[in-house]
Amino acid sequence: MAELRVAVxxxxxxxxxxxxxVTLVEYGDYQCPYCGQAYPIVKRIQKHFGxxxxxxxxxxxxREAHAHAESAAETAEFAGAHGKFWEMHDLLFENQxxxxxxxxxxxxxxxxxxxxxxxxxxxxxxxxxxxxxxxAGGTRSxxxxxxxxxxxxxxxxxxxxxxxxSHAIQGVTAQ
Amino acid sequence: MSNVLPAGxxxxxxxxxxxxxxxxxxxxxxxxxxxxxFYPADWSPVCGDQMALYNEILPEFQRFGAKLMGLSVDGVWxxxxxxxxxxxxxxxxxxxxxxxAVSRSYGAYRATDGTSERxxxxxxxxxxxxxxxxxxxxxxxxxxxxxxxxxxxxx
Numbered sequence: 001m002a003e004l005r006v007a008v009x010x011x012x013x014x015x016x017x018x019x020x021x022v023t024l025v026e027y028g029d030y031q032c033p034y035c036g037q038a039y040p041i042v043k044r045i046q047k048h049f050g051x052x053x054x055x056x057x058x059x060x061x062x063r064e065a066h067a068h069a070e071s072a073a074e075t076a077e078f079a080g081a082h083g084k085f086w087e088m089h090d091l092l093f094e095n096q097x098x099x100x101x102x103x104x105x106x107x108x109x110x111x112x113x114x115x116x117x118x119x120x121x122x123x124x125x126x127x128x129x130x131x132x133x134x135x136a137g138g139t140r141s142x143x144x145x146x147x148x149x150x151x152x153x154x155x156x157x158x159x160x161x162x163x164x165x166s167h168a169i170q171g172v173t174a175q
Numbered sequence: 176m177s178n179v180l181p182a183g184x185x186x187x188x189x190x191x192x193x194x195x196x197x198x199x200x201x202x203x204x205x206x207x208x209x210x211x212x213f214y215p216a217d218w219s220p221v222c223g224d225q226m227a228l229y230n231e232i233l234p235e236f237q238r239f240g241a242k243l244m245g246l247s248v249d250g251v252w253x254x255x256x257x258x259x260x261x262x263x264x265x266x267x268x269x270x271x272x273x274x275x276a277v278s279r280s281y282g283a284y285r286a287t288d289g290t291s292e293r294x295x296x297x298x299x300x301x302x303x304x305x306x307x308x309x310x311x312x313x314x315x316x317x318x319x320x321x322x323x324x325x326x327x328x329x330x
Contacts, residue, residue: 002317002319005319062227062228062231063231064227064230064231064261064262064263064264065227065231065261065262135231136235139232139235139317139318139319139322140319140322140323141319142317142319143317144225144228144315144316144317144318145224145228145315
C-alpha cells in the first residue's frame with residue numbers, strides 16, 4: 001500500500017481544522033477531466049464530514065498531456081500567495097473547459113487580484129518550483145495518475161465516487 | 176504472474192528496434208542506470224496510463240542519469256503512432272520478432288495473452304538488475320518503486 005511520503009505542513013493549502021481526525025489529500029491537475037469530476041464530489045465529502053475532515057490539495061500537473069495544467073497550477077499558487085487559493089482552485093475547476101491566459105486574467109480580476117502581476121508571475125515561472133516540488137513529492141508517494149487521494153496518509157486505490165470515498169473516510173474515522 | 180528475474184541477476188542483453196530506423200542495445204547503455212518498463216500493449220486509456228505517467232516523470236529519472244525504455248510486443252509502426260499521439264520522450268522498444276523473446280528472457284512474458292507482463296527493472300551501470308517488480312496486469316505500478324531503487328544505487 002502506497003503511503004504519503006511528504007507530510008502535510010502549514011505550507012500546504014488546506015481546508016478544515018488542523019486537528020481534524022481525518023486528512024484527505026488530493027494530488028490533482030486542473031485540466032484533468034477526472035479531477036474535474038472529483039471536484040464536486042470532494043465538496044460533498046467536505047460538507048458531509050464537516051469539522052472531522054481536513055482537505056489538502058497538491059499539484060500534480062500532467063504537463064505533457066495537458067497543455068494548460070502547469071499554468072493553471074501556477075495561477076492557483078499565485079492566488080494562494082495573495083490569500084485566495086481556494087477561490088481560484090474552485091474557479092479553475094468550474095471553468096475547466098476554458099483554461100488559458102484569458103481565463104486566468106479574468107478570474108484574477110474577479111478575485112480582486114492584479115491581473116498584470118499574475119501575467120508577470122506566469123511569465124517568470126514564479127511558482128514553478130512550488131508546483132515542481134508538489135509533483136516530485138507525489139511521484140515518491142506513488143501517485144500514478146490524477147486524481148490520487150490519500151486518507152490519513154494511505155493511498156486510496158478504489159474509485160473516487162462519493163459512496164466509495166466517503167465509505168473509505170468513514171472507515172478511518174471509525175478506527 | 177510470472178517470475179521476473181530478481182535483483183542480483185545479470186540483465187540479459189538484447190538489441191531491439193525502437194523505430195523503423197533506430198535500434199537500442201542494452202550493452203551500449205553500460206555506465207548509466209537503465210529502467211526497463213515492460214507493459215502489455217500500446218493504446219491503453221489516457222489519464223491513468225503508465226507510459227504517459229513516466230513521460231511526465233522523466234525529469235525525475237534524469238536526475239539520476241537514468242535511461243528509461245518502454246518495452247512491449249507491439250511493432251515499430253504501432254509504437255511510433257502511440258509515441259507520437261502521447262508525445263512520449265523516451266524510446267519504446269519492439270519485442271516483436273521473435274515475438275516476446277526479450278520479455279521471456281526477463282521472465283516477463285504472459286504466454287496466455289501473448290503480451291509482456293507489466294514488469295519493471297532497474298539495471299545498474301554495470302548491467303546487473305538492482306530491482307525488479309511485476310505488477311498485476313491491470314494496475315499501474317507508478318514510479319515510486321523505481322525512484323526508491325534509483326535512490327538505493329551506489330553513488
